[in-house]
Amino acid sequence: MPRPSDTNPAVIVVLVREIMTRRVVTVMPDTSLADARRLLDAQRIRHLPVVREDRLVGVVSDRDLRSAQATGARAANVGDVMTPRPITVGPRARIEDAARLLVSHKIGGLPVVDGHELVGIITGDDLLRALIAVIETATLERISVALASDDDA
Template sequence: MLNLNSIMTTDLVTAQPDATLAEARTLMQEHRIRHLPIVDGDGDFIGLLTQTDVLAATDSFLRSEEQRLHASDIRVEDVMITRIVTVGPGAGLRKAALFLEEHKVGCLPVVEDGRLLGIVTDTDFVGVAINLLETLEESEPVENGFDDEE
């Protein structure tokens, strides 16, 4: 059985809770990611910042400059999500995919003993689907348009 360990991203970009929202947004843009795990000084997983969280915390440009909150003044710890379902590296792919679909979330942090090992996203599951479709196509008989009867 395939498990999350086989598809999760382990080369992680993370931030600490005292980082500013501006710093987190820059990290997310530079690395083209939508989910930023937040770890404490010991490297333990403590929260998650999503692209949606960043957009929601960003102040409106409709306010005057004097009244506007700036991303450089907002700490990640003030806007990050802390109530997050996590899974272990041995979790099955099917259950994880069903969880993402059912709860309409885009990622599952993979954690063991408080340590962040990786993250699996809906994009990872698209990759799995592509591989399965390619395997199916390879196993189907090829129709070449020729009549084999002579």
């Protein structure tokens, strides 16, 4: 996954498409909140992209469902509590751009869209796993360089 930049070998580049979850669990706007909750719990996820006719129309999160439950909106549908027109990222974006979007908008997940097609989702957990991989790669490269230097001595 982590690889040196074409222009600067000291820079490691990771694209969203390399770490995103491709098999996205989605719901429709008319999905009940109870069904959405069951899906989140069963899949052990926190974000559900909301699609209508294969087009992303919103995102509903665990937080949205908890908030709706706290206000007594149990009979409502996902379309009533989702975030419409969610912030998205493209598959060819660098992961640091995705991380900036998550932090600046205080959200935990970004749908990944290519044109109008939902192709994945990227979360803070995905970014942390990528960070670990980058750190491990950089550490191994430093060890390799150090060993090569010792061999030259």
